[in-house]
Amino acid sequence: MMKKITLLFLIITSIGFGQVTITPNPFDLTTSITISLDANSTATDCNGLTNPSKVYMHSGVGSDTNAFDISVVGNWGSDDGVGEMTLNTSNNRWEITIVPKTYYSLSDTQANNVTKMGVVFRNAAGNQEMKDTGCNDFIFNVGSFQLTLNTPTNATTILNSGENLAIDAAASLTANFTLKANGTTIHQKNNAKTYSYAPTVTENTTFILEASNNGEVKSTTFQAIVKPTVLEAAVPAGMKDGINLNPSDNTKATLVFYAPGKEFIHLIGSFNNWEISDAYLLKKDTAKDRFWIELSGLNPQTDYTYQYIINADLRVADPYSTIILDEYNDQYINATTYPNLPSYPTGKTSHAVTLLRTGDAPYVWQTTNFTKPAKTDLVIYELLIRDFDELHSYDAVKARLDYLEELGINAIEFLPVMEFDGNESWGYNPSFHMALDKYYGNTTSFKQFIDECHRRGIAVIIDVAFNHASGQNPYYRMYNTDNGGYGGQASSDSPFFNPVARHSYSVFNDFNHSKQAVKDYVKRVSQYWIDEYKIDGFRWDLTKGFTQNCTGSEACTNAYQQDRVTILKEYADDQWEIDPSFYIIFEHLGTNNEETEWVNYRLDEGKGIMVWGNHNHQYNQATMGFGSNSDFSWISYKNRGWSVPANVSYMESHDEERLMYKNLQNGNSIGSYSVKNLNTALEREALAGAFYFTIPGPKMIWQFGELGYDISIEQNGRTGNKPILWNYVDNVNRTNLKETWSKLIQLKLKYEIFETSDFTLNVGNANGLNTIHLTDASATDIQNIVIIGNFGVTTQSITPAFQQIGTWYNLLEDNATISVTNTNAAISLAPGEFKVYANKPASLSTDDFTEQDNSTFKMYPNPAKTHFVLSEQTNEVTIFDITGKQVKSFSKEAINTNYFEISAFNKGVYFIKIKDTKNQIITKKLIVN
Known part of the structure; x- marks a missing residue:
């Protein structure tokens, strides 16, 4: 939808449109004119009108x-008329x-300025x-006196030196x-309605043709370019x-441009006033289909x-831009x-246009020892x-990291942040894959965000x-x-x-990955990020x-295709060569045999590709209280014949309807129990979580x-802005x-089982009535888990099938x-009720790791880098990370020395659980920096 109207930079001043006509034309402001539109015209490549019942003209002068x-x-x-x-x-x-x-x-006064x-x-x-065409506004000249340039038809004409340029024009009144040339x-030529001339061109020339009538002047500008050597x-x-910066001379930069089939290319920019000059003609490497130029005399830290x-006609930014400036959208990005x-x-x-800077100091990364969470442990927050x-910025998300860390996630996945059309978008309309979109912030703020995530043990996926x-x-x-x-379409x-x-x-426009x-483009861009x-x-x-x-065939597209398997493996190899532990996740949602091939790819080397697993419909059927189509067992990697949990499973993603919205709109009910009740629906989301996070494998x-x-994905249009409801945290049932x-x-993250x-x-x-059983006889702590839940809407009894008798x-x-x-004695569950039973108790940070210390114990230094000491003797000292996962337990020897080594720890917040000589538990917070 067009909200802001802008005018494309025009060189030729008179343009006609077959799909839109104005009668009479030319016209004055006081003339009664009829504007006529063929709404079904295919003459424009930007016609989104499909059999409209009404058409509105949005216009201006x-x-x-x-x-x-x-x-x-x-x-x-x-629709106001x-x-x-x-x-x-x-x-018609x-x-x-x-x-x-x-x-x-x-x-x-206004009328005198309208043209x-x-x-x-x-x-x-x-x-x-x-x-x-090109999705530009229709522009018409205003005034009974008009100048029309018939020849040349293009704004720029390329000639050999010594050739003539045929010029033909007409005025609506005698003129x-x-x-003028340069x-x-x-x-x-005087007192005429037509004009013809053919000057000889020996150098690059900017022509201006003027026509005057009774003091009123109309003009049109065009160029002739002498074909360079x-x-x-x-x-x-x-x-x-x-862009290739010179590491030893920040006054230089070399630009390389892959442009097969193009004859000659000039560089235009702020350093030559955007004018074509052979001093900025790129050299050509025919064997590599590349053009290049070395710039010198640049001022460091200057924009x-x-x-x-291209061929003195087509202006394009560098396809490998890392930052671009946009004539229409940048003005809406705040400081x-x-x-x-x-x-x-x-x-x-x-x-x-492409932004180029030299001499900037490189970003100094603060977190240099980050270790990615294991793929099987991933809990991804898609955002x-x-x-x-x-504030829609990296800085704003960084300020929310405490909240996300409290939730316990260990990875954040951003929807695309590569430069996309416009400002407000999901980002799946990329225009410059190597450029960071500016609507979310600059490159430094993005790096600072990633740095802080890594400091907290959180991975960043894009x-x-x-x-x-x-x-x-x-x-x-x-x-x-x-x-x-x-x-149009690709030629x-x-x-x-x-x-x-x-x-x-x-x-949009489909890449041919064969x-x-x-391939070179994707690999170059991937390596940069x-x-x-x-x-x-x-x-x-x-x-x-x-x-x-598979042109036009959905059945073919969904079936196994060897060519895409081959190319996607090639891309995976390239990324693993750069970063051997790089996460590679495919949104394929296709056949199991194709996804199985990716999951097993280089698995013996500890790699393997992960795939998205969509279980939205099944979980939502369950949360709404409907047994039909509620079987989410495909979330188990074993059901897919895999040896590892490589499916990044989700109940919701950016592409799916929100569970709570459907709960509240369509939930089941019986008697006074209704899933359409907000608090009831929230309780059922907790039930779903118990049958989601506990299943082995990565989650999102x-x-x-x-x-x-509970806002529908379709509110304001599927990809439109959605309400940002941080006031949810004031609702105790939501925070529960x-x-x-x-x-x-x-x-999930703390216990081996x-x-x-x-x-x-x-x-x-x-x-x-659903159950999950997990067993691990070799686990050092909990060895048996039984989860029971009632997704129905009435109280029911369930057989738990405990693995053993005893205390649970x-x-x-x-x-x-x-x-x-x-072990099979029935347990009664109210609708929406669930239990997570284990054969041993669990220690959860939200319960046990708030700082508890009424003793005289002192711990120093804090913050610490390599070690800490305690002021009194202890019996046990154990360290847990922010999620409550035990990361170290000290030996009796270390406890006796009262010197506790932590030099291998990542930066972050930890909890030290101390059992003193009276067997009292003391908890202290330690910051490692």
Whole structure:
């Protein structure tokens, strides 16, 4: 939906549109004009109108530089009649008749400054629109006196030195014509309506053709470029595509640009006033299909911006930009999020530009000894920064890390943070895969966030969309049917994109991963994110799209495809070569045989690829109180024939409806018990957690799921902004859910039994009575777990099938004991009730690790780096991390010396549990830095 209207930088001043006509034309502001639209036209590649029942014109008038800067009429998304058009059934076109000066409420002074009218069309709701090619606004000249340039048809014409440039133009009224070349008048013609001339071109020339009538002057600007002689030279050794800083001379940088099939390329930018100059003509390495240039004389720590201009026509930013500036969206990024954001060179160029800086001091990482959590231990918190905190920044998320650490998660997964179209987005519309999107902050704040996560033992995973790119991607614009615009489709000579997607889930422009250029691109980009930001893993979006075999066939796309298996393994190998412990997670959701091949890939080396496991529907059926389709046993990796738990399972993700929303909308009920009751629904989320976190294998939570987020995924449109409801933490029933999930996560991470392969699930029963059994006879602590739960909506009795008789402990109820004399004696459970029983008690940090110390004990130093000592003798000293997991127990020898070595510990917060000589328990908090 268009909320802000902007004007594309125009060179040719007179443009006609077959899909939109104005009668009469040309016209004055006081002329009654009829604007006519063919809503079904295919002449534009930006027509989202689909059989609209209403069409609205959103329009304005303004100056040559902005067709909307004087007056705008229309209320986007409102069906209020303002700008509403009428369907003319005789020609099937939508029409509206206006007198511009009246319609736009122009004063005489305003009217004197109007030269352009801009128009966009929409449906009543504003969620469909029609714009011109490249998704630009329709722009019309205003005034009865107009100048039309017929030849040349392009803003830039390439000629050999000595060739003539044919110029042909027409004026709507008799005029005097003047042609200027680089500011000098070279030809004139008076008292005529047409103009023709063919000057000889021997140098790069900017032409201005002016036509004057009774003191009113119209002009049009165009260029002739003399085809340059390109110097053939090999790309210097060691240079990568994109920006190469000189490590020994920060006044230099070498730019390398892969551009097969292009004849010559100039560099334009802030260092040459954005003008084509052969002094900035790139050298060509034909053998490598690359162009390159070394810049010198740069001022360190200075913002430079640049673009490549290809064949003197097409302007593109560097495909390997690490930061880009955007002419339309940067103005809406505030200084708190991105301090000192460089300004876009408005009026100098158009489209995205690349930011270049040299001489910046490298970021000094504070956490250099981070060890990633084991894949089987992962508890991932999936997060969309925009909808997590109103400040929508890395700094804002960093400020919330205490909350997430209390929850107990050990990994954060961001939806894509690579540069995407616009500002507010889920991020699956990437335009520059190697650039950090500025809406969330700058590169330093991102690194500081990762650094702090690592200090706390939290891994950082980012979502990557390498299946496709948006129309703004330079490599798409360089080879498409839209003459370098954002629309159309990839041309057949594209080294990167398929003209038509070769799978059935097409979005944006489909990369052809069988091409070497695409492989090189993905590998180069991947290496940058791992090296530059110390990212711990990628979640690969839409891996089904990596095949070249399945145009238009969903059955084919979903079936095993050897070509995508091969290329995805190649990408995995490349990432593991950079970081041997890198997390690789595929969102495939495909056939078990294909996913099994990935799970087992290089598993004997301790690697293997993880895959997403979607169990949203089954868990939601259970939480709503319906036994049908509630069998979530596929969450067990053993049911898939795997030897390791490699499925990153989830009850919710960014792509699924929220459990609580459906609980409250569609939950089951009987008598006074109703899942549609908020507190009841929250209790059932706790029940689901008990049957989720306890199953061995990695798990994922969607943001605020731990508080029972109950806003539909479809509110404000599926990818639209959602309410940020931190006030949930003021609701004790919601925080009770979070505390229950936190305890379950602590159990999972602390006790060996939750990694056992000896477990069974009896779930999905029609009556809602479900059980889980875990057994590990070799575990050093808890060896047996029995979980029982009633997903039904009536009180029922369940057979627990304890593994042994004796004392059992209810782990989530302060280790309350029951004596089991009959392992199959029935236990009554109210609807939504559950129990987590173990053969031994558990120690949970939320219960046991608040600091307890009424003694005279002293511990110093604190914070500590290598060791600490205690002021009195003790019997036992044990250290636990923030999740409550025991990380060290000291020997009697160490206790007797009263010197406790911790030099191998990561930075963070720990709890020291001390048993003194009277066997009293004392707990102290230790900070390791």
